[in-house]
Amino acid sequence: MNRLANPLAPRGLALPEKTSQIKVWVREARGLDGDVVVSVTELVCRKDGCPDIETVIGIMRPGKKIETIRIHKSIADVTSRDLPQG
Amino acid sequence: MPLKAPQQMPVTVLTGYLGAGKTTLLNRILTEQHRKRYAVIVNEFGEVGIDNYLIVDTDEEIFEMNNGCICCTVRGDLIRIIESLMRRRDSFDAILIETTGLADPAPVAQTFFVDDDVRQKTKLDAIVTVVDAKHLLGELYHAHEAQEQLAFADIVILNKTDLVTPTELNAVEARIRRINPTAAIKYSTRCNVPLDEVLDRGAFDLNRVLEVEPDFLDAEHEHEHDDHVTSFSLVTEALIDPGKFLPWIQMITQKFGTDMLRMKGILAFKGDDDRFVVQAVHMLLEGDHQRPWKAGEKRVSRLVFIGRNLPKGVIEDGFLKCCVDVASVEALSA
Numbered sequence: 001m002n003r004l005a006n007p008l009a010p011r012g013l014a015l016p017e018k019t020s021q022i023k024v025w026v027r028e029a030r031g032l033d034g035d036v037v038v039s040v041t042e043l044v045c046r047k048d049g050c051p052d053i054e055t056v057i058g059i060m061r062p063g064k065k066i067e068t069i070r071i072h073k074s075i076a077d078v079t080s081r082d083l084p085q086g
Numbered sequence: 087m088p089l090k091a092p093q094q095m096p097v098t099v100l101t102g103y104l105g106a107g108k109t110t111l112l113n114r115i116l117t118e119q120h121r122k123r124y125a126v127i128v129n130e131f132g133e134v135g136i137d138n139y140l141i142v143d144t145d146e147e148i149f150e151m152n153n154g155c156i157c158c159t160v161r162g163d164l165i166r167i168i169e170s171l172m173r174r175r176d177s178f179d180a181i182l183i184e185t186t187g188l189a190d191p192a193p194v195a196q197t198f199f200v201d202d203d204v205r206q207k208t209k210l211d212a213i214v215t216v217v218d219a220k221h222l223l224g225e226l227y228h229a230h231e232a233q234e235q236l237a238f239a240d241i242v243i244l245n246k247t248d249l250v251t252p253t254e255l256n257a258v259e260a261r262i263r264r265i266n267p268t269a270a271i272k273y274s275t276r277c278n279v280p281l282d283e284v285l286d287r288g289a290f291d292l293n294r295v296l297e298v299e300p301d302f303l304d305a306e307h308e309h310e311h312d313d314h315v316t317s318f319s320l321v322t323e324a325l326i327d328p329g330k331f332l333p334w335i336q337m338i339t340q341k342f343g344t345d346m347l348r349m350k351g352i353l354a355f356k357g358d359d360d361r362f363v364v365q366a367v368h369m370l371l372e373g374d375h376q377r378p379w380k381a382g383e384k385r386v387s388r389l390v391f392i393g394r395n396l397p398k399g400v401i402e403d404g405f406l407k408c409c410v411d412v413a414s415v416e417a418l419s420a
Contacts, residue, residue, distance in 0.1 A: 007332055008364060008373030010292070011205075019202040037147070037162040039201040045155040056153045058201075060162035066149040075202065 011042060018075055025080045026057055026069075036061050042075045057083075094209040095172070097181040098285055099194050102216035103225050103232040104187030107245040111216055111277040111284075112184055120281055123178040125171050127164070129186045140178055142167055146186070148193050151200065156369045157344065158200060159193040165201050172207045180285070181208065188231050191215075191238040192347065192368060198290075199370045212289035215239035215269075216277065219258050220249040226261065226313070233315040236262060237347045237392045238367075239269045240289035248275040267317050268296060268350055268390055292374050295350050295363040296388065315347065317392040320402050324409035325356040326387050331408040335364060336371065338401060343369030345394040352376070354385035356410045364389075 023038045032038065037060040044053050051072040059067040071082045102108040115124065125140040147162040164183070171181065185194060191213055198210040215235045218225070225232040236242065242262055247255055259271060272279045288294050331353065339346065349366040364373035379385055389405060391398075 006374060007336070008371055010372045010374060011202075016203065016206045019206065023203065035166075037166045039151075039160065039162075039165055039203075041200050041202050043153065043156060050155055054153075056151075058149065058151050058160070060147065060149045060160075060165075062147060062162075066151055068151065068153055070153060 029083045096211040097208050098211050099213045100184045101191050101235045106216040106218045107277045108216050124180055124182045125178040127183045158196045160197045160200050161193045164197045168204050195367050210290045212240040212287040213238050214241045216243045216245050219244050219247045222258050230314045236265045237315045242269045242271045243274050245274045247273050265315050292363050295365050296352050318398045320389045320405050322387050326353050326408050327410045328355045334404055334408050339366050339371045348392045351389035353387045
């Protein structure tokens with residue numbers, strides 16, 4: 001058993017352009033200014049009731065609470081239609 | 087032909103309590119010959135003013151991210167600045183972040199694991215904490231920030247050693263070790279450590295987890311003190327069952343992650359010829375095979391926890407239950 005299924009494996013580094021694209025979609029959909037920061041992360045959670053994989057988008061407006069959007073898909077599978085319009 | 091992944095820009099985080107000597111070290115890095123061009127992110131422009139370096143001033147913008155499964159704090163300003171810096175990545179070779187004397191290093195560190203853009207373009211190289219040998223004990227007594235900065239350190243620069251006696255220095259080092267048993271400690275006066283011992287350390291590479299072995303068997307380690315942040319180590323020579331350990335460590339990280347500042351470990355799994363290593367910053371956990379166990383190398387599993395009021399008994403009990411033959415297990419904890 002030299003290669004167990006490793007749930008802790010570091011996430012890959014394959015999709016830099018896709019992450020940037022999602023940020024652009026979020027900015028356009030919400031009409032965000034340059035001082036608003038958008039972060040995108042892919043999470044894997046094995047807790048009961050959680051999706052196996054999801055993309056979590058954080059919208060960070062200065063001085064305000066972060067707004068998060070959760071999409072139950074991997075970063076690779078997210079499309080602009082998955083983003084709720086502001 | 088597969089595309090070659092762009093090289094990740096190394097990022098060094100410089101922390102330290104007020105007056106410890108961070109700016110002295112920063113000025114050395116910016117003025118000495120080491121053939122590297124740094125982009126420097128500072129909180130106060132203050133005393134730093136060096137030609138030919140890109141220096142960016144910023145304010146801490148801390149955001150709490152809670153998606154139900156993982157809670158963490160991130161620095162929005164760093165995400166924005168790094169995105170901007172990476173658009174002109176040919177202008178420099180590495181990034182240095184100087185935090186304020188009262189900064190919490192956790193949001194800085196977590197930023198490099200949370201945002202995928204930042205994570206793909208940069209890699210956290212090491213957290214370097216400068217401490218003042220003369221004043222550290224007093225600072226630790228009244229400032230939680232000073233303890234947390236030590237807790238997060240991969241490298242501690244124990245500065246101003248010329249201002250204390252050898253006995254005092256031993257006491258300071260022992261106190262540092264109690265909070266952080268895995269950091270490399272470098273003695274200095276005026277931050278005169280060789281820069282290659284501070285930069286390009288790869289301290290967050292899974293390949294280098296627990297390079298500095300803590301004093302696992304030192305019974306003197308365990309005594310009453312008033313530290314806000316403490317550490318403990320768990321060791322066993324019994325082989326670990328990955329089917330038990332992997333869900334358990336995820337549960338521990340989820341349950342105690344808010345107070346677990348850093349965790350590192352090496353595991354010997356039953357039926358596995360490779361060392362398995364884990365590390366966590368709060369709830370952000372990763373682990374992987376590292377290298378084969380060497381012939382004659384003792385297959386010992388070790389976990390080191392650094393955190394605030396972590397329930398050692400509960401964690402130790404759970405860890406020992408992950409051993410393959412639970413009945414015969416004896417913990418060698420420190």
